[in-house]
Amino acid sequence: MNTATHTLDPHAGHAHHPAGLMRWLTTTNHKDIGTMYLTFSLLMFFVGGAMILAVRAELFQPGLQLMKPEFFNQLIGVHALVMIFAALMPAATGFANWMIPLMIGAPDMALPRLNNWGFWLLPPAALLLTMPFILALFGIGDGAVATGWTLYAPLSVQGGIGVDFAIFSIHILGISSIMGSINIIATLLNMRAPGMTLMKMPLFCWGWLVTAVLLIITLPVLAGGVTMLLTDRHFGTHFFNAAGGGDPILFQHLFWFFGHPEVYILLLPVWGLMPHVLSTFTRKPIYGHTAQVYGFIAIGVLGLIVWAHHFMTAGLPVPALLYFMYSTMAISLPLAVLFFCWIATMWRGAMSFETPMLFAIGFIVLFGIAGLTGLVLADVAADAQYHHSYFVVAHFHYALFAGGIMGVMTGVYYWLPKWTGHMYSEKLGKLHFWLTVISFNFTFMPQFFLGLAGMPRRIPDYALQFTEFNAISTVGAFVLGLSQLLFAWNIWRCVRGGAKATDEVWEGTSGLEWELSSPPPYHSWDTQPVIKSGT
Amino acid sequence: MNEAALPPPRKHGRLVVRLLLLAVAFFAFGFALVPLYDTFCEAVGFNGKTLRDATQAKDLPPSAVDYSRKLDVQFTSTLMPGLPWEIRPLEPAIELHPGELRTTRFLVRNLSDQTIVGQAVPSVSPTVAARSFQKLDCFCFTQQTLAPGESREMALTFVVDSGINKDISELTLAYAFFPAPPKP
Numbered sequence: 124m125n126t127a128t129h130t131l132d133p134h135a136g137h138a139h140h141p142a143g144l145m146r147w148l149t150t151t152n153h154k155d156i157g158t159m160y161l162t163f164s165l166l167m168f169f170v171g172g173a174m175i176l177a178v179r180a181e182l183f184q185p186g187l188q189l190m191k192p193e194f195f196n197q198l199i200g201v202h203a204l205v206m207i208f209a210a211l212m213p214a215a216t217g218f219a220n221w222m223i224p225l226m227i228g229a230p231d232m233a234l235p236r237l238n239n240w241g242f243w244l245l246p247p248a249a250l251l252l253t254m255p256f257i258l259a260l261f262g263i264g265d266g267a268v269a270t271g272w273t274l275y276a277p278l279s280v281q282g283g284i285g286v287d288f289a290i291f292s293i294h295i296l297g298i299s300s301i302m303g304s305i306n307i308i309a310t311l312l313n314m315r316a317p318g319m320t321l322m323k324m325p326l327f328c329w330g331w332l333v334t335a336v337l338l339i340i341t342l343p344v345l346a347g348g349v350t351m352l353l354t355d356r357h358f359g360t361h362f363f364n365a366a367g368g369g370d371p372i373l374f375q376h377l378f379w380f381f382g383h384p385e386v387y388i389l390l391l392p393v394w395g396l397m398p399h400v401l402s403t404f405t406r407k408p409i410y411g412h413t414a415q416v417y418g419f420i421a422i423g424v425l426g427l428i429v430w431a432h433h434f435m436t437a438g439l440p441v442p443a444l445l446y447f448m449y450s451t452m453a454i455s456l457p458l459a460v461l462f463f464c465w466i467a468t469m470w471r472g473a474m475s476f477e478t479p480m481l482f483a484i485g486f487i488v489l490f491g492i493a494g495l496t497g498l499v500l501a502d503v504a505a506d507a508q509y510h511h512s513y514f515v516v517a518h519f520h521y522a523l524f525a526g527g528i529m530g531v532m533t534g535v536y537y538w539l540p541k542w543t544g545h546m547y548s549e550k551l552g553k554l555h556f557w558l559t560v561i562s563f564n565f566t567f568m569p570q571f572f573l574g575l576a577g578m579p580r581r582i583p584d585y586a587l588q589f590t591e592f593n594a595i596s597t598v599g600a601f602v603l604g605l606s607q608l609l610f611a612w613n614i615w616r617c618v619r620g621g622a623k624a625t626d627e628v629w630e631g632t633s634g635l636e637w638e639l640s641s642p643p644p645y646h647s648w649d650t651q652p653v654i655k656s657g658t
Numbered sequence: 659m660n661e662a663a664l665p666p667p668r669k670h671g672r673l674v675v676r677l678l679l680l681a682v683a684f685f686a687f688g689f690a691l692v693p694l695y696d697t698f699c700e701a702v703g704f705n706g707k708t709l710r711d712a713t714q715a716k717d718l719p720p721s722a723v724d725y726s727r728k729l730d731v732q733f734t735s736t737l738m739p740g741l742p743w744e745i746r747p748l749e750p751a752i753e754l755h756p757g758e759l760r761t762t763r764f765l766v767r768n769l770s771d772q773t774i775v776g777q778a779v780p781s782v783s784p785t786v787a788a789r790s791f792q793k794l795d796c797f798c799f800t801q802q803t804l805a806p807g808e809s810r811e812m813a814l815t816f817v818v819d820s821g822i823n824k825d826i827s828e829l830t831l832a833y834a835f836f837p838a839p840p841k842p
Contacts, residue, residue: 233670305677309670343681347688359839362692366738366777366836373695377688440785 148243151235152645153220156242158542160217161535163245164210165611168528170253171205172604174198179566179600182593185585195583196269197285201252203272204289207389208296209249211523214531215392216241216303219331221542223307225636225643226325228316228652233309241302248295255285271581273382276363276374280355287356290349297342304335311335316635318654322413325634329416330395333423334388340427341381341388348377372437379430387426389523391419393530394461397483399634400537401465404480405472406631411464418464421457425450432501436510444503451501458494462487477629478552479537482529485560489525493518496571511581514574517567524563532559532610539617540624544642547617551609558606565599723757724820730828731818735764735778741837742770743804748811757820759794764833766802767809775803775838780831787829790822801838 140146147159178198181189190198220238224231232238255267268289270279279286311332315324324332351362352374361367363374398409409415431439431447439447465487474480496518500506509515540546569592574580578589585593624641639647731754733747744767754760768774778798782788793799797812804810818829 234674301681305674305681308677309673312673313670339677339681340684343683343685344688344691347685351689351692361839364836364839365779365834367839370695370699373692376695377691380688380691438783438785 151239153224153232153238154645156238157217157220159242160213160220164214164217167205167209167249171202171210172607174202176600176604179597181583183597185587185590187584192583193269194266197267199581200269200271201267204252209245211389211527211531212300213245218392218534219307222538222636223310223328223331225639225647226328226634227311227314227319228635228648229310229314230646230648232306233314234306237302237306241299241306244295244299248292248299251288251292251295255288273378274349274352276352276371279352280363290353293349294346297346300338301342304338307331307335316651316654322416323654326398326409326412326415327395329419330391333419334391337384337388337423337426341384344377345381348374375434375437379433382433383430384426386522387422389527393527394419396530396534397465397486398468400479400483400533401468403629403631404477405469405474407468407472410467414460415464418457418460422454425454429454435503435506448501448503452498455494455498462491478549478556479533481553481556482533482536485556486525486529486533489521493521493526496521509574511579512574513570513578513580516580517570517574520567539614540628541636541641543618544624545617545621546624547613547621551613555606555609555613559603562599562602562606566596566603569596722820723755725755727756729754729756729818732828732830733762734830735833735835738834738836741774741776741835743768743776743835745835754818756818756822759815759817761813761815763811763813765809766804766812768804768807771806773803773805775801776835777801777838778833778835780833783830784826786823787826790819791831792817792819798833
């Protein structure tokens with residue numbers, strides 16, 4: 124490797140920071156913070172997963188066996204909030220912290236202290252969200268937020284203290300995300316290596332740039348919406364109270380003005396990382412770099428103006444319905460460009476199927492199903508039947524589990540040897556992939572049929588004719604959940620030791636991050652690399 | 659790794675301030691949506707919202723009665739949780755010509771042994787007809803107080819504008835009676 128000019132000793136900088144717990148509390152190093160984000164994310168992934176396994180256990184049979192409906196309602200909402208805000212988003216931010224400085228040749232993030240603060244806001248926020256469960260055990264309050272993650276008024280105006288906890292948790296999570304986004308934008312715009320123009324910036328960075336802008340635009344609107352909810356609950360305002368001149372539908376607008384871009388916030392970092400993985404394991408350059416950049420931007424812009432397709436049955440007038448239908452369907456065009464570029468990158472490549480590549484291909488196939496079923500839901504006439512059914516649940520789990528979480532797993536397997544300096548167990552990784560992809564389909568494919576047959580979501584009981592598909596789904600969910608223990612075990616083993624990874628790790632890599640040692644030194648790119656024109 | 663090799667420190671302050679301002683602007687935008695949404699709904703009749711008080715509308719006196727058309731106007735009412743009242747329209751449906759001034763009554767009774775204040779909220783469907791449904795006087799303009807056991811006939815005087823969409827032959831006015839929110 125041509126890294127002779129850089130410090131290769133990973134322990135070179137260790138004398139400068141405190142050891143033990145204080146290191147992690149006070150660190151401003153982007154690699155430490157990235158590690159903390161990813162660890163937190165993995166932990167919360169299991170917390171959110173445990174919640175939904177309890178739900179699936181209840182749904183194994185018709186009738187109520189394990190829990191009261193109130194508790195069921197709390198579990199589904201907190202599962203979603205935990206998975207979105209505490210598992211998926213921190214995972215993407217962890218990737219950004221670790222990889223963006225390495226990829227653009229920057230010594231660290233632009234605002235390291237803000238970075239530290241951004242991370243340490245997360246654990247208190249997660250605690251706030253889940254604490255009402257524990258308080259209820261001691262007879263305080265009636266449990267966590269039970270409205271589903273969408274917090275629709277007027278239900279959320281009437282709910283117990285769990286709603287207040289969720290509101291404050293969302294405020295803190297929002298502040299954390301906005302600080303992270305500002306940091307990432309400042310890093311990407313100000314700290315690229317000389318010669319790296321915006322268009323030469325790696326696609327993962329581009330995906331994150333669009334994500335960060337979306338976060339800064341939409342999260343404050345959600346923060347405003349839940350603030351109104353808070354004042355409606357406690358300070359006598361009537362934003363969502365029809366008797367006082369307000370309108371509950373307004374909350375849906377405020378929520379989904381954030382909520383729809385949020386889907387792309389979760390997915391854009393993954394879309395950005397996919398081309399890198401595909402290019403590596405097909406040993407070909409990325410196809411359509413520029414097209415994908417414009418695809419990201421187009422999806423980001425379109426994503427901001429389609430929000431009302433989430434409540435097409437709320438009584439919107441026909442012209443509005445048509446507008447939201449067509450604009451939603453228009454998103455499939457730039458998305459098709461991305462799919463085309465991913466497949467064209469693989470076309471006639473010298474492919475090999477290591478774990479990250481398996482996950483990437485699984486991502487493309489399953490996320491494709493999410494896109495196609497999304498087109499069905501976008502159709503106003505069809506949506507009247509599918510709205511709030513299990514069809515929707517299946518659709519967005521294809522988008523957010525197969526698209527989001529499997530995308531994150533792609534990234535973890537792809538970069539783990541770079542981060543730790545060790546190879547993970549390929550055998551365990553492949554086993555994890557096949558178990559995940561098969562049990563995922565066993566879990567969610569039946570839910571499409573359940574939804575088409577008319578099973579509503581968010582209800583703890585169901586009619587007898589839904590029994591078989593629900594039983595299959597529950598068995599699938601437990602296999603899916605338990606398979607993730609393999610993932611955690613594989614990561615743990617890889618962190619502890621294993622075969623030494625080379626600097627390049629994989630055969631077909633390209634990019635600055637692979638020129639550093641594995642693991643990279645604590646302080647990397649102290650001397651910024653120069654990108655020659657034409658590379 | 660000597661100090662001179664470090665890149666010159668970049669100034670992030672300006673960019674950070676701009677991004678923060680963007681976040682603050684969108685926080686404000688969320689609140690600005692409240693009046694914007696209301697104005698928008700009233701202007702185009704989205705969401706079944708009728709004008710609060712048609713006497714404030716500019717195009718009154720209402721246009722001439724169109725005797726060539728007949729409209730079927732239906733009335734329904736619901737009670738929201740927490741209001742121990744009874745309400746029903748005295749005429750479930752009436753036939754009228756667009757432009758005709760009409761009055762109808764709802765019977766409201768307080769079933770509890772307490773004095774209770776309620777507020778009726780109207781909604782018209784189909785929603786495109788909301789703009790044309792002009793209320794001149796309505797018990798929904800103010801809060802209504804009923805003594806224990808009291809029953810009262812509450813009147814609504816309205817005109818359906820003769821400019822109403824030609825495709826509409828029937829429309830429904832629904833009242834939801836809410837317990838009045840405590841005064842802030």
